[in-house]
Amino acid sequence: MIATKTAQLPQGMVAYREFGEGDPLVFVHGLLVDGRLWDGVVPQLSDRFRCLVPDWPLGSHRAPMNADADLSPPGTAEIIVSFLDALGIERATIVGNDTGGAVSQMLTAAHPDRVERLILTNCDTFEHFPPFPFNGMPLMAKLPGGISALQAPMRFGAVRRMSFAPLAKKKIEPALVDSWVEPAASNPEIKRDLTKILRGIDKRQTIEAAEKLRTFERPVRFAWATDDRFFKRSHAERLAEMLPDARIVDVPDARTFVPLDQPQRVAELIGEFVSERAPTAA
Secondary structure, X not given: OOOOEEEEEOOEEXXXXXXXXXXXXXXXXXXXXXXXXXXXXXXXXXXXXXXXXXXXXOOOOOOOOOOOOOOOHHHHHHHHHHHHHXXXXXXXXXXXXXXXXXXXXXXXXXXXXXXXXXXXXXXOEOOEOXXXXXXXXXXXXXXXXXXXXXXXXXXXXHHHHHHHHHHOOOOOOHHHHHHHHHHHHHOHHHHHHHHHHHHOOOHHHHHHHHHHHHHOOOOEEEEEEOOOOOOOHHHHHHHHOOOOOEEEEEEOOOOOOHHHHOHHHHHHHHXXXXXXXXXXXX
16 A cells, blocks of 8 residues: 655645656646545556546645635646746656646646646647537536535435546546545535635636647646547547647547546556657656
8 A cells, every 4th residue: 555645735734645756747636526536546657657546626625725725727827837947847758647647748738848848638629628518517606506416416426426427438436436526525614625626717718728738848738438428539630730749549448437447558658658758858
């Protein structure tokens, strides 16, 4: 069992796990999950790379962030920069999924010098932030009592399981789903953080990030699940066409949570991509 470490950042404390040595890989999960999304992927990479798996403040974190922390998607990108600073990492390969993929795009657009390579699995792009039917959540969060209304059905285990089921082809263990939902349901400060996160989402952020990424000259790879109901391959194609060095690799028999559905294939693609060329900076 790898012990959880903590990094004290200007925005608050972030818990993370660290595996292996070598070129740093930083994994970025999405909304209402945590770093365990990558548990099947990281063990296949930690013999060659330094794998950093934080629990980002995206609604399933257990230590609330500072009350004044910016938890909008661009603010979360700055939290990643603060995390790199805290660990003394000049530049890292960033691996993003779902909302974390959108944040990874914003990070790369705003701080291209901190990103050695960008790997995107199924995630928000352009105006699909968030995609239908989740695009109503930011609007609900802005209404009085909106977060409570969103959370109310999740008190029932069957509803929680049904809510997460479309995101993966394989069954997600109920205990894992419960642990993802529990922090915001039981801790008012985490609920406050979740409210800030949802209220901060704006599709203009991903649209603007995509435009800035036109000048990102380091390599970008897409490991894209082909059976995703929400993030279509055409979304990845549209973004890849704008990037100087981008390639899409299909991952069959997987949906949004492709690291859960096909961890071995995702790990293979990450390992192959990172090994393609030597890093430009230590």
